[in-house]
Every structure is written in C-alpha cells, then in structure tokens.
Amino acid sequence: MGIECFFIIFTIWSSRHQLLSGIFLNFAFCLAGYHLLQPLLNYELISKTKNEEKLLKNQREVLNEINSLKNKINELEISLEQAEFRVPKTFPNIKFLNYKDRKRILVTGGAGFVGSHLVDYLMKEGHEVIVVDNFFTGRKRNVEHWIGHGNFELIHHDIVNPLTIEVDEIYHLASPASPPHYMLNPVKTIKTNTVGTINMLGLARRVNAKILIASTSEVYGDPEIHPQSETYWGHVNPIGPRACYDEGKRVAETLSYAYAKQEKVQVRVARIFNTYGPRMHMNDGRVVSNFILQALQNESITIYGHGKQTRSFQYVSDLVDGLVALMNSSYSQPVNLGNPIEHNIDEFAQIIKSIVNGVDSSIKYLPAVEDDPQRRRPDISRAKKYLNWEPKVSLDTGLRKAVEYFRREILRSSMPIIPQKLLKRGDKDLW
Numbered sequence: 001m002g003i004e005c006f007f008i009i010f011t012i013w014s015s016r017h018q019l020l021s022g023i024f025l026n027f028a029f030c031l032a033g034y035h036l037l038q039p040l041l042n043y044e045l046i047s048k049t050k051n052e053e054k055l056l057k058n059q060r061e062v063l064n065e066i067n068s069l070k071n072k073i074n075e076l077e078i079s080l081e082q083a084e085f086r087v088p089k090t091f092p093n094i095k096f097l098n099y100k101d102r103k104r105i106l107v108t109g110g111a112g113f114v115g116s117h118l119v120d121y122l123m124k125e126g127h128e129v130i131v132v133d134n135f136f137t138g139r140k141r142n143v144e145h146w147i148g149h150g151n152f153e154l155i156h157h158d159i160v161n162p163l164t165i166e167v168d169e170i171y172h173l174a175s176p177a178s179p180p181h182y183m184l185n186p187v188k189t190i191k192t193n194t195v196g197t198i199n200m201l202g203l204a205r206r207v208n209a210k211i212l213i214a215s216t217s218e219v220y221g222d223p224e225i226h227p228q229s230e231t232y233w234g235h236v237n238p239i240g241p242r243a244c245y246d247e248g249k250r251v252a253e254t255l256s257y258a259y260a261k262q263e264k265v266q267v268r269v270a271r272i273f274n275t276y277g278p279r280m281h282m283n284d285g286r287v288v289s290n291f292i293l294q295a296l297q298n299e300s301i302t303i304y305g306h307g308k309q310t311r312s313f314q315y316v317s318d319l320v321d322g323l324v325a326l327m328n329s330s331y332s333q334p335v336n337l338g339n340p341i342e343h344n345i346d347e348f349a350q351i352i353k354s355i356v357n358g359v360d361s362s363i364k365y366l367p368a369v370e371d372d373p374q375r376r377r378p379d380i381s382r383a384k385k386y387l388n389w390e391p392k393v394s395l396d397t398g399l400r401k402a403v404e405y406f407r408r409e410i411l412r413s414s415m416p417i418i419p420q421k422l423l424k425r426g427d428k429d430l431w
C-alpha cells in the first residue's frame with residue numbers, strides 16, 4: 001500500500017511540474033516501476049509469513065516436548081511410589097504386649113514437641129497409639145517414623161469439634177504452648193483449652209477412659225511464693241496478654257475435677273514447667289530456642305528485662321517419664337513436673353554460649369515482657385512422694401542434644417532463622 005501511494009503522489013507532483021503531454025508518459029513510467037517492484041514486495045511479505053510460521057512450529061514442538069516430559073515425570077513418580085510401597089518400611093523396635101496389657105491410647109496434640117516424644121515412648125512400650133492433631137503448631141515430620149506401623153494411627157482433627165473413638169487412656173496435650181503461638185489467636189487458645197477439654201473429658205466419660213490433662217506452671221501466674229507447690233492458688237492477671245493460655249488451663253483443671261466429681265471420670269493433672277529438647281519449635285519465642293538460635297547464628301543474645309529473673313528447665317524425656325508415671329498412678333490431685341534446678345537468665349545465656357563452641361555473641365538487654373513471671377521453680381515433693389519421679393537429665397547433657405537438633409535444623413533451612421520477638425511492655429500490636 002505504501003508503494004502505491006508513492007506512485008500516485010509522484011504522478012501528481014510531475015503533473016504540476018511538466019506539460020500535460022508528459023503526464024501520461026509519467027504515469028505509464030510509474031506504473032511500470034510499480035509492477036517491476038511488485039515481486040520484491042511480495043517476496044518480503046512471503047518471507048515474513050514463513051518466518052512467523054517457522055516460529056509457531058518451533059513453539060509447538062517445544063510445547064509438545066514439555067508435555068511429553070511432564071508425562072514421563074508423572075509416570076516416574078507413580079512407579080517410584082509403587083516401588084516405595086513394595087519396599088517394607090523399617091520402624092523403631094517396639095516391645096510385644098499381649099492383648100491384655102496392650103492399651104489403645106489417644107494422644108491429642110501428639111504431633112507437637114512433647115506429644116511426639118510421648119508417642120515414641122508409648123509406641124516402643126508396645127501400645128496402640130492414636131494421634132489427633134490439627135497441625136497448628138505440630139508437624140507430621142515429628143511422627144513420620146511411625147506412619148504405616150500397625151499400632152499407629154494419625155488423625156487430622158481439631159479437638160474443638162467432638163470426636164468419637166474407643167480408647168483406654170487419653171493424654172490430652174493439644175494446645176499451643178509458647179506465647180507467640182497462643183497469643184496469635186487468643187480466642188482459639190481459650191476454645192481449645194475449654195471446649196476442646198470438655199470434648200476430651202466427655203469422650204473419657206463415654207468410653208470410661210482414664211484421662212491426663214497437660215496443665216502448666218502458668219496456672220501460678222507471676223508467683224508470690226517460691227518455689228511453687230501444688231497447694232498455691234496462683235497470681236494470674238485475668239485480662240493480660242497471657243490470660244488466654246493461663247486462664248484457659250485453669251479452666252481445663254476446673255473442668256477436670258468437675259467431671260471427676262460429677263461424672264466419676266478418672267483424671268490426672270500434670271502441671272508442666274519449662275521443657276526443652278529436640279523437635280521443639282525453632283521459633284517458639286522462649287528462652288531456650290531464642291538463645292540457641294542466636295548463638296548458633298552468631299547473633300546477639302537478647303534478654304528481655306534485667307536478666308535476673310529465673311527459670312528452671314527440664315529435658316523432654318524426664319517430662320515423658322513423669323507423664324507416664326502420673327497416668328499409671330492412682331494419684332488424682334495436680335502434680336508439678338519440672339526440674340527444680342533454677343538458673344537466672346543471665347547465667348543461662350552464658351551456659352548456652354559455652355555449649356555452642358566458638359560463638360562471639362554479645363548480650364543485648366531489651367524491655368521486659370508484659371506479665372513475665374520473675375521466678376519460676378517447681379516444688380516437686382509430690383511427684384517424688386506419689387510417683388517416685390524426679391528429673392534425671394542434667395542441663396548440660398540436655399542442652400547439648402537440643403543444640404545439635406537446632407544446628408541440623410538451621411542447616412536444613414535455606415535462610416537464617418530469626419527468633420520470635422516477645423510482647424514487651426507497651427506493645428499493643430497483638431490487642
């Protein structure tokens with residue numbers, strides 16, 4: 001079209017500048033030129049279309065190749081799955097129990113930190129274990145070594161909804177346990193500890209199962225007496241940021257004894273103090289995980305407050321022994337399960353620094369956390385007297401195992417793991 005316009009314009013121009021007799025000559029001349037150029041133009045158009053066709057063909061070929069590769073990958077995945085299924089999975093060794101001694105045991109929150117260690121213990125003892133978990137803070141990875149075992153079952157279920165199942169014993173552990181987790185959705189935390197506990201107590205009543213409730217040292221709040229014995233009623237702020245958990249657990253205890261009195265349910269109540277060990281959350285925001293993470297990544301160790309506040313830490317295998325001893329006992333009043341050896345937070349930071357070799361982490365002090373208890377140490381005379389239980393694992397041994405676990409987890413992660421911040425005095429972002 002461009003070349004035709006050119007000839008027309010050229011003809012008009014020539015008609016203005018030449019005699020009329022030349023117009024015809026000009027026009028004929030231009031027409032001849034146009035016809036001469038026509039094949040050239042056609043060639044240009046044809047080659048353009050050919051190139052486009054070639055490109056489209058190439059694209060089609062690449063797409064076909066991608067599709068056939070995708071099909072091959074799918075086929076490979078299916079045959080891999082089938083092969084895995086054929087190779088028998090090896091499980092940790094378990095004891096054999098005959099049908100009279102073997103119990104069906106439900107562990108709510110069994111995919112969490114403490115729950116998964118308890119599951120290991122019960123499975124190895126030869127019992128049938130059913131884990132119920134909504135995976136809010138728990139992970140399938142914590143119990144994957146049992147998946148497929150004939151004595152093990154994993155149920156994805158939220159205990160706020162009723163559950164019907166036949167069991168002999170219930171370890172009721174389902175509840176977020178660390179402040180950043182339970183403060184994330186305070187209403188859900190209360191529901192889990194109240195409605196969820198009612199559901200589990202109701203189940204225990206229906207099937208006549210013994211039930212152990214995982215309570216907490218948080219029921220003592222910021223204690224005015226030291227160490228804390230089970231007869232102390234506590235000092236809890238009912239409307240503070242921790243109340244959803246502290247008061248939730250206090251109601252769970254109240255419910256347990258109401259069901260025991262009114263419905264004759266056999267209840268056991270464990271008041272658990274700070275526990276640590278492998279499989280604990282990398283980011284649970286508490287002292288142990290924060291300090292280890294910071295030290296392993298050579299970052300400043302952050303202490304909230306002056307560092308003179310105390311904590312006592314128990315290793316997870318000690319807690320599991322205590323929970324099982326309590327369940328098997330005939331003692332129905334609340335029992336503290338914790339390690340009575342007390343350390344202040346400053347000392348603890350130094351211990352972690354000495355275990356994580358070669359770190360150069362400095363210590364950074366931040367404003368105190370709201371409602372953070374100043375002193376925490378269990379009086380475990382009851383556990384000693386009625387369960388013949390006391391912690392065995394030293395802080396040094398336990399911490400070395402925890403540090404190894406954290407080291408491996410950091411290696412698995414492609415990016416640095418930043419410890420959770422805690423709610424400091426004056427923070428309003430969670431309310």
Ligand SMILES: NC(=O)c1ccc[n+]([C@@H]2O[C@H](COP(=O)([O-])OP(=O)(O)OC[C@H]3O[C@@H](n4cnc5c(N)ncnc54)[C@H](O)[C@@H]3O)[C@@H](O)[C@H]2O)c1
Nearest residue numbers: 109112113114134135136137138158159174175177272275
């Ligand atoms: N770890 C400690 O230091 C400590 C201290 C005191 C008390 N406790 C108590 O021990 C129990 C276990 O604590 P943990 O440290 O293993 O915590 P965790 O967060 O690792 O485990 C809790 C488990 O409960 C599950 N869960 C939460 N809400 C649920 C719901 N509505 N339905 C079903 N599953 C649900 C989570 O997914 C998780 O697997 C908790 O009840 C906690 O309050 C723990």
